[in-house]
Amino acid sequence: MAVTTSDLEVVDRIGGAVDAVGAAQRAASLATRSIKREAKVQGLQLAVRCCDLTTLEGSDSPGKIRQLAAKAMRPSPADPAVPHVAALCIYPRWVALASELLRDSGVKVASVAGGFPSGQLPLDLRLREIEGAVADGADEIDIVIGRGAFLAGDDEGLFHEVTASKNAAGPAHLKVILETGELGSFDRVRRAALVAMAAGADTIKTSTGKISPAATLPTALVMAEAIRDFWDQTGRAVGLKVAGGIRSSKDALRYLVIVKETLGDDWLSPDRFRIGASSLLNDLLMQIDKQRTGLYSDPDRYTID
C-alpha cells in the first residue's frame, strides 16, 4: 500500500480532544458490567482466542520457545475444546524456530522488532530488524514508536517511521505500540493513535509491557474511540491490542466489554482484538474450568511453561 504524507491530513480532519476525567469515568462504569454464566464462558474462550502469548525476556531460550509454542497450540491439554491462542509473541531471533514449531497450527508468529522496547535505534536498523523477522517467517510485527520524536512535536517523523515500518513488514500484519505510559496525556494517546493509523498501522497497541503504567481500561477506551473515528472517516478497520499487566480473567473480560461497547461485535475477534499476556492464560483456563465444574482446580493442573 502506497502511503503519502497527505494521508497525515486525515489526523487533523478527525482531530478531537479527550477529557481525562470523563474517559476514566466511562471506563469505570463499563467495568461494572456483570458477566455471568454463559456470557462468562464465551468471554473467557474469546479471550483465549485473542491472546498473544508472550515471552520477551533476555533469558528466552530454544527450550522456553518450544514450551510456549506447545502451550499456544494447546493451552489446556486435558480439554481439547479450549481453542488455541492467536499468536506467540517473541523476539526476532526466535522467529525461525517458532514458525517451524507453529506451522499449520493456526497460531501466528508475532515478533517484536524495530528497536523494541525503546524504539531509539536508528531507523535503518529498525527497518532491517523488521525485514529480518518477516524473512524468518513472522506473520505479525509489533513495533514501538519513537516516543522522543513524537513528544517533541514531530508528527511527521512518527508518520514516516510507521509508513517505513509498514513497507518493511510487507505482507506481515503491523502492530504499532504507542507506549501510552510515556505519552503523558490521553490527548497525546489519541493523536499518536491517529497518526499511526493514518500511516498504515493494522493494529494499535498500548504498551511494551516494559514500563509502568502499561495497559489501563481508560487508555484502551481512548484508543478504541480513536479507532472508531478512524473507521468512520476512512472505512478502514484497525485492530486494538492491549498489553502489559493484564493477569486476571476479570481484567480480560473488562477489556472485551470496552471493545464490545465502543467498537461493536465486529471487533470481538482475533483479527481485530488482541491481549498480550503471559500469566493471564492460566487464569483464563482456571476460570473456564470453574464455570464448568463450579470448583477452582489445583493451580498445578495448569502447565507452567
Added chain:
Amino acid sequence: MASSWGYSPAPESTDTVDIRDDYGLFIGGRFVEPSGGEYVKTINPATEEVLAAIPVADDDDVDRAVDAAGAAFKKWARLPGAERAKYIFRIARVIQERSRALAVLETMNGGKPIKESRDLDVPLAAAHFFYHAGWADKLEFAFPGRKAEPLGVAAQIIPWNFPLLMLAWKIAPALATGNTVVLKPAETTPLTALAFAAICQEVGLPPGVVNIITGAGATGAALVRHPDVHKIAFTGSTEVGKDIQRAVAGTSKKVTLELGGKAANIVFEDAPLDQAVEGIVNGIFFNQGHVCCAGSRLLVQESIAERLLDKLKRRLATLKMGDPLDKNTDLGAINSREQLSKIKTLVGVGVDEGAELYQAECDLPDRGFWFPPTIFTGVSQSHRIAREEIFGPVLSVLTFRTVEEAVQKANNTTFGLSAGVWTEKGSRILWMADHLKAGVVWANTFNRFDPASPFGGYKESGYGREGGRHGLEGYVNLT
C-alpha cells in the same frame, strides 16, 4: 471471525429485602395505624406487581405527627451538637451496612436500574448523613460571629425520583441543626422512607425527632398548612411549589423549594466529543430522565451537530433497557403510569410540532411502564418540548452558532436549575458559568453530586440551597 457476545441475565437477588404486607405511619418513634384506616397499594413499576399496602395519613395523622415532632423538639434542640452527631453518624453507618437491601428496595419500588441505586442513590444518601453529622457540633464555624438557632418542626415533602437520597438531603441537615422532622415521601415510592423509619428506631433516635407519614397530595397540603410547622422543604413540581408558596404567604414559615428544570447541556465545537456523548447520555437517560436537573435540552454548536448526533445515536443503540434489577440494565422502568402518559403526551406534541423523532430500537417488556430513549432533532425554542419539563428519557436537540447565542438560548427558559458546558477552553467555561442563569453549572461533566456542594435553582426552579454550608442556612435562624 467475529462473534456476537451478549451478556447473560445478571439479576440482583431480592433475598436481602423483607417487604411487609402493610406498613404503619411512623409517628413518635412507633409505627401506628392511620386514623382513617385508609391504605393504598404501592407497586413495582417494572412489573406492576403489588409490593405492600401503605397507610394514607389524614389531617388527624398530620396533627399527631407534627405534635410528636413539636414535643421532641425542645430536648433535641438543646442536645449538644456532638450528641446529635452521634445519632446522625449511626444512621449513616446503618445505611451503609444495609446498602444492598436499600438499593434493591429502591429499585423494586421506583423502577430505577440497580446499578444506579447501588452506586449512586444509597452511597450518596449515606454520604449526606456523614457530612451533616460533621456539621452538628461546628455550626458556630459555619456562621462565624452569629448564632444559629434551629427553627422547630420541619415539614419535608420529597419526590419519587430519588426517594432515599432526597430523604437524606432533607433529614440530614434538619437534624444536624437541631430541628425535628415530619417527612412525607412520594405516593408511589414510600418503601425506602419506611425502611429508613425502622433505621431510626434501630439507632435509638429519640421518638418524635423523625416522623414519616405517607399519603398523596392531600397529606402534603395538610402538612404544609399546619400552623405548628416552622419550616417547609419541598422538592417536586413547579406547580405544587407555587401552591406551597401561596399557602405560606403571610406566615413566618421558612421555605426552600427545589422544583423543575429544563437544563441546557451545551456542547462547543472543540469539546471532547466522546466524553460529551457520555455526558449527554448521563444527563438525560440517567434515572430514565426523572431528574429535575436533567440535561433535557442539548445545545450543540452547528459545526459539529451532525457528527455529535451520529455518535449519540450509535451510543443509544448500546443502552440496555429492561429489568431494573439486572446489574447490566442502563435504563429502567418509568416510575408510574401517570408519568408514562405524561411523557407520551409531550412526545406526541413534539411530533405534531414538527420535530424529528429518533428512538433506539428496543424491545419493551409487556408489563410495567416503559419508554424508549428518545431524541428530538430539529427542535426550535418555540416548541413545547424545548420549554416544558418532560421528566422522561426524551432529549430535545437545538443548535447554536456563537457563544452569545448559546447563553441566550440556554437562559431563555422559565427554569434555572442546572446547565452543562462542554469545551476544552477553560476561559470559556468560566465565562459561561458567569452568564448562565442556573444554580449548578457542570463543566465537562454532568449530574455529579456531592454533599459538600450546594444545589438549588433560579427562577421557577425554586430557591434556597441544599447541601454544603449554604444548605444549613435553610434550617436555622441566625442571630
